[in-house]
Amino acid sequence: MKIQQNISLKPYNTFGLDVNAKYFIDIENTNTLKDILKGNSSQKLFIMGGGSNMLLTKDIEKTVLKINLKGIKVINEDENHVWIEAQAGENWHEFVLWCIDNNYGGVENLSLIPGNVGTTPIQNIGAYGVEIKDVLDYCTAMNIANQDIVTFSNEDCQFGYRESIFKNAAKDQYIVLSVVFKLTKKEHVLKTGYGSIQEELDQQNITNPTIQDISKIVISIRQNKLPNPSEIGNSGSFFKNPIIDIEQFNTLQKKYPNIPHYTVNEQSVKIPAGWLIEQIGFKGYRLGDTGVHEKQALVLINYGNAKGHQIEKLAQIIQDQVKAIFGISITPEVNIF
16 A cells, blocks of 8 residues: 655646645555555545546645546346446446447446546436436445445435435445446437437438447537546536426526426426526636636636636636526536535
């Protein structure tokens, strides 16, 4: 076990923020993790996965544990389905591509989302009509207090929109070790009705799409709309899409007839946060080295030397103005430290 001291976390977070970690340990196996947890409480640790869903606003005085567990394997299958176990440190997009290459369906809409496998159930990541809750069978996690390894079923995870038990009732109590996904081997159920997937299929004259087609289209859409974190600092979508009740939506629609929306149920409607931000003039906005992406208003950017607290301040300004103009509260999807 190697403990590094006073190192920059800039290479480890997709915002590219240059904050300092007092102590840093790369976790490559569960035995090392157990040994460290025996002598530390959750209050003394900072758990880091792929660094894609965090905004670091200050130096980290805690011991940073970089979860780098690796491995992908098929653990069960039947005629129609396959169960795949992926370790927490596997890159998410590389895992998706592995599934696509093996013709395992269910995660194709989640292509090119930054981050690692271990954070997917924590955030219940989602895109283009698919969420992790739709494909997760169960996950394993280590209890920080006693080092027991616990299995969480899909139901146990208490999934909500960008929510899970790991962000609420069990916050700071567990470290996800692996995730088991139940995917299809044939007769894949394709989701093409969200975003511009169907429009792209029509333009390419694809009438009988495969999961490979869907993945390629999602990758193309994301590359055209979202900046590459390796080229410009960002964490993807910074805000959650707000869900409002139908009465409030009907009132807004009278004033904004073309307001985009997605029906959640008979009582609720989801509004794209990017549209709200664009309407108040923040798309492409820049102040110093912080800003809002010119193609996708959901994405906040570090143009090079921004500080985390500056990005946080910009986010708060946007939230305040959306609330003032539309009466809608938008909340960060990104975890702020």
